[in-house]
Amino acid sequence: MNPKSRQQQVIKAFEDFLSTPLETVLQRHLNTQTSAALSLFHDVAANVPAYKAFLAEREINPATIQTLEEFQQLPAIAKQNYILRYPLGDLCRNGQLQGCDMIAASSGSSGKPTFWPRFFTDELQIATRFEQIFHDSFYTDTRRTLAVICFTLGTWVGGMFTSNCCRYLASKGYPITVITPGNNKEEILRVVEELGSAFEQVVLLGYPPFLKDVIDTGIARGVEWQQYQIKLVMAGEVFSEEWRSLVGERVGSQNPCYDFASLYGTADAGVLGNETPLSICIRRFLAQNPDAARALFGESRLPTLVQYDPFTRFFEVQDGGLLFSGDNGIPLVRYDILDTGGIVSYDAMLQFLAEWRFNPVAALENSALPQRPAIANSTPHSPLPTPHSPRGIHQLPFVYVFGRSNFTVSYFGANIYPENVTVGLEQPGIQEWVTGKFVLQVKEDADKNRFLSVVVELGAGVEGSEDRRLAIASSILSQLLRLNSEFANYVPAEYQTPQVTLAPMGDFEYFPIGVKHRYTRQ
Template sequence: MQCRRIGRSLSRSTADQLEQAGQRELLRAFARAAREVPAYRDLLARQGVSPAAVRTIDDFRRLVPVVDKQAVFGRHDLTSLLAGGRLGESSVFWTSSGHSGVYSFGVDNAAQQERAAIAAEFLLDRTFGVLGRRTLLVNCLPMGVKIPVRAMSLAETSVRTDAALAIIRSLGGQFEQIILMAESLVLKKLIEDGPAAGVDWHKLTVHAVTGAEFIAENYRSYLAHLMGIDFDHPERGVIGVNMGMSELALSVFSESVETIRIRRLAQGDIAVRQALFGRTDIVPELMQYFPMRTYVETIEEPQDEAQRLADGANPSGQLVVSVLDPHARLPLIRYRTGDQVTTMPYARLEALVRLFGREDLLPAWKLPLGIIWGRNPHVQTPEGPISPAHVKEALYADFDLAGRVTGVFVIQTPPGSRGGEPCRPTLLVQLKEGQTGSSRLADRLAERLAHYTAAHVNLHLAAYRDFPVGMELDYERKCRYVA
């Protein structure tokens, strides 16, 4: 019932009301962190910021420092980052992947876990109707990441795709729908291995939620092809993207059925793409966020012309997030995540979809949006930049090719090359076990890649055991796509 009440409240709220509610909560969240978090109190004192001077949103933007993972977790013990400066009872901890070289942490207690379960069920009900359908959630996320749920059955297999398939084969028919939660490479393997393990995806109603890195729209199309998903009938299957961070929240940005359809429309219609995202060959992720839960800013930074063109004409900035939950154990304020994001007010999206004559694509809740470009570093070549996003779109544009590779690749710069200067990189792509490369297969990938970037690369399809950047896949760790 609580989830339904939240939904009704959102349906009645205007975009301005939601934004204003978030701004009110922001000033309260800042005052609480300045008062209760020892490390943050010390940080403000070192930078000469008086909490009493922060009375308005303009004061906040002008005076409050931006922090990042290194400044927060690299320099302080976890206890000093918590509200009250102590662990308390029944604490639950989890970590980030450590991909950046610095681990961040999430912290909850029993009361927070209960609130997190309500939030998770609310989001899942919005897209999948979990409160009205008998649902099995299969959690394939790595590193012990938990999905707090109460209203559905839960299977936790981590990255063991064989275990997940065994559960689905045994119990899938007992549920009206199944939701898979996994990072993209695990989800790819899970879906591809299903038929050989006796799982017929076409006979089940299966949804999937993925994230943790930039998700190419062609990746979604490839999985939908394997699963028999028709995007015109989301009740029979949806593949959604969620963006969360261990230290902030399980979900900061999330897709709805409508934003998925808008992104797919932009993928196939260059006029729509340019109106939404500017001049870009890569369609970014388009997701909504709840301004009452997280205050989102973007910090503009100078970019060279090649980077700016790669990101599109709409300027993007570094994502900065403030946690507004008054009960948060780890109330981070103006925390820079490292992601490139463009924010879009709901009114702007509304005007654009009306311009396209596609009012049916307008999300029901008037929440602001994030256009997510990801953290993908670009390698500059004489012809232009190449990024992991370009390669992902190319790999999954050809379904047969996608089925022959693991999805792991690395863009390698030549020894001795200097950062930012044009070079001729090598693109190494890992084939699946039992697959062999050929010049014809490489030519197909090169042809697809040319649709997304003018960059020329030395392309090499490596046999599974010959892939030089980690012989075995480790789904517990994020893939380093640029070396």
């Protein structure tokens, strides 16, 4: 792309973003979602060298793919069979990495990063997800707002991407001011205490367990969170509704459906979907009605539940896993992200809930965050006027996500792999004590703080001791820090040391004999 046409592309995309109302953007899918997926396929098949080669190897003629049914017969792409097989430039349009202006990294099981290029226009698509949250949930168009970026800053996708998207919303006219302390807890607390009172609300954006740690540390130091009208934007973790209620109580939240929003995001393609007041309202009902949740999701655990725009991210379900198609610096067609979950249409969701005698729209109307007065006439934290009809009700489909199917666990937004722990158990002085089997999981203590639990199987005739337990924990920690850059940079130092439990060989609960061993538990 020559500099002139690139410049024109940027100008047009930004003008469209600035001038198109949110409601208009969110209604496009009603007429064109299927054609958008097909158009993306034909564009990628014609212009992305790696995808051309991928189809050619399988003797697929792109011209024969003309219907949704034919599209859904295309082989899925994934990291192993596509992303890691081709040079980075070949994954981009016209084989040109320079067609992108930003690169983020995600850390794999070996600690070797996968790079994900993107262009300014890719971020504008994702900025609409943030606009949904800031407009529909936080009423930011009428409230002076301080956005505090608590995601890790650096090559990882969360911090820089989020900061950029919030700035684009400020350009669109939202009274948002952005500050970027990253995951520096001391700096976050200083920012809130010194700047928070100058705004009508403060939005903290970060990983759920880290934000809770910030809040709890603040309470211990006498921070009066409720005076700042705190809102939370989160990503990277599945959390319980009990967790949301507890954290909400600690910051003085009056309405969890409008004070929180979680993103379903990934380094591969930015934000795929987001919680809305409607999805939170539904999830809170399901948390209190486990039979209904089991009937809807087919499992006894509660997944993340978000809404998505099928015009920009087209989801499918295949063998219990999620595939999506979407435009990015590396365009992805039927991409298998290794997340298990499913999709539910808007109408099907409301119909299902009606059968359980629950109307989430009516429930939101009864609890909706009222409209605040216009900025010019308001004072910080002025009393709320009479409620209006609720925002955040869009006829968008739902996607639910249980998380990665490839045996990772997610901790402070970092994917932790069993392979990382294995290396810690294979070190000299450690390997003589253990069989190599372990169970890795993220647990919560009574105060809803998360910790990394590793139950380790001792070798035959080996006795457990406190010295050995501490040595094993230290070895696992050193290898996690060495191998997994997400763990090293996302997880605060005081939460990094795993809590190791030593179990005898053949322990019935964790290491039953004759049963195929699973190294992770959710």
